Amino acid sequence: MTNYRRTEATTALIRAGYPVSAGATWKQIESGTDWLNAGAVVLIPGSSGNVSLSELAAGASGTWHWRTWTRSQAVQRVWVLQLVARPAEFGVSCDIVAGSAASYTVPVSDGYALASIVTYTEPLAAQSAALTDLTLTLTAHGGHVKLLSVTCYEQTRATLAASANDHGIDPTSMFPGARIYAGNYPTIIGSVTGAAKALAAADARRVGLFQWSVPTTNPAQRNGAYQVITGLAQPALAR
Amino acid sequence: MQLTTSHSGITDVHHITTTSYAWSTPTQIAIDCEDITVIDGRQGSAWDEIAVSIRGNSTTISVAAVSVFEEP
Numbered sequence: 001m002t003n004y005r006r007t008e009a010t011t012a013l014i015r016a017g018y019p020v021s022a023g024a025t026w027k028q029i030e031s032g033t034d035w036l037n038a039g040a041v042v043l044i045p046g047s048s049g050n051v052s053l054s055e056l057a058a059g060a061s062g063t064w065h066w067r068t069w070t071r072s073q074a075v076q077r078v079w080v081l082q083l084v085a086r087p088a089e090f091g092v093s094c095d096i097v098a099g100s101a102a103s104y105t106v107p108v109s110d111g112y113a114l115a116s117i118v119t120y121t122e123p124l125a126a127q128s129a130a131l132t133d134l135t136l137t138l139t140a141h142g143g144h145v146k147l148l149s150v151t152c153y154e155q156t157r158a159t160l161a162a163s164a165n166d167h168g169i170d171p172t173s174m175f176p177g178a179r180i181y182a183g184n185y186p187t188i189i190g191s192v193t194g195a196a197k198a199l200a201a202a203d204a205r206r207v208g209l210f211q212w213s214v215p216t217t218n219p220a221q222r223n224g225a226y227q228v229i230t231g232l233a234q235p236a237l238a239r
Numbered sequence: 240m241q242l243t244t245s246h247s248g249i250t251d252v253h254h255i256t257t258t259s260y261a262w263s264t265p266t267q268i269a270i271d272c273e274d275i276t277v278i279d280g281r282q283g284s285a286w287d288e289i290a291v292s293i294r295g296n297s298t299t300i301s302v303a304a305v306s307v308f309e310e311p
Contacts, residue, residue: 067262067306129311133262203311209270210289210307216260219303223295226241229302233245233288237280238272238309 007031026174029195034160036202037167043068043077043134044152044211050229053214054147056140058092062215063137064147071203072129072165076155077122079136082148083108084115089143097137098122108145115148121155127165129203138215152208162189167198209236240302241294246287247271255300267310 009028044066048054056062077098085092085108092108101122109116134152138145160168164186172178173190182193189198212230214220220229242251247270253263271287273280291305 065260065262065304067304068308069310071311131265205309205311208306208308210305212291212306213304216303219301220293221299221301222293223297223299226292226294228290228292230289230291230305233290235286235288236244236270236307237287238270 006035026178026192026195027171030169030171030174033195033199033202034168036204037073037198038157038160039204040154040156041071041203041205041207042151042153043070043208044150045208046080046149046151047211047213047234048149049147049213050220050231051146051148053218053220055218056138056145056215058140058143060217061137061139062217063135064150064213064215066134066152066208066211066213068132068134068208068211069205070128070130070132071154071205071207072127073157073160073167073203074154075124075127075157077124077134078153078155079118079120079122080151081118081120081136082115082150083118083138084112084146084148085110086144086146087111092143092145093141094145095137095139095141096120099135100125105141108140108143110143112148129165150213154207162194167201169194169198204239206237206239209238210234240300240305241292242268242305242307243290243292244268244270244287245290246282246285255302260301260303262304268307270307 007028009025013025079098083094087110089110093105094108096104099122104120106118160166162168162170170190181191183190185197240253249268251268271282274282293300293302
């Protein structure tokens with residue numbers, strides 16, 4: 001495992017004819033590369049789908065779906081949900097289940113002015129870089145529950161392993177006096193070749209550009225000419 | 240189902256034929272990316288805005304989710 005921090009290599013020490021000063025150059029490059037690979041990305045930009053369609057009656061469940069291409073470094077997803085009950089409905093609660101994670105129950109306040117914001121962490125069973133169906137199932141208890149908005153991002157990693165999923169660099173390969181070698185990436189991620197390939201593997205996409213979702217039990221429906229379902233158009237800007 | 244963009248001028252139409260919920264096959268569209276020569280990154284000082292419309296063809300279409308994302 002390798003700790004990371006945002007660093008800038010001391011380029012003044014990288015000059016033709018100078019010796020490699022691992023403490024000030026290669027180690028900085030390793031930390032900076034790990035910092036790039038450990039950063040979080042947004043899977044679902046804060047959005048509301050269609051609020052009028054996103055309400056569950058007491059006892060009802062609804063499942064929302066989003067789709068995106070995840071990153072291999074992620075081991076957790078963080079969901080930020082804004083939930084509200086109808087005015088003067090008291091004692092309302094909501095079960096939250098993201099993917100295959102354990103159910104988490106939260107109280108839900110009544111009326112928009114008291115809308116509850118819930119942060120919920122979904123541990124992932126396995127790391128995966130793949131086109132993925134993100135799901136969220138809510139169950140209302142004691143009254144109506146409306147999902148006002150949702151945001152989901154991958155949790156930033158504190159450490160990265162020298163593995164095919166993490167692309168972390170072996171820190172011992174960057175110590176002063178360490179020999180320079182060309183590892184068999186990604187089986188061995190170290191030295192100059194490892195750092196260069198881990199840098200090339202950095203996945204800093206704006207993963208989620210536009211997401212719109214309502215529960216499958218209450219979809220947008222149309223039988224007739226084109227009708228916009230997304231309300232105001234939403235800006236997107238790719239890298 | 241039709242996805243349109245305001246600045247990149249895309250009109251991308253999906254014909255939905257399934258009778259139960261399933262993600263349709265993804266298609267690639269080329270929306271605006273950052274113009275690195277300007278401070279706000281927008282191309283032509285305009286946002287590229289995405290809108291989605293649906294219509295039935297003598298039947299009812301149901302849509303539960305739409306996703307636009309960057310591929311690796």
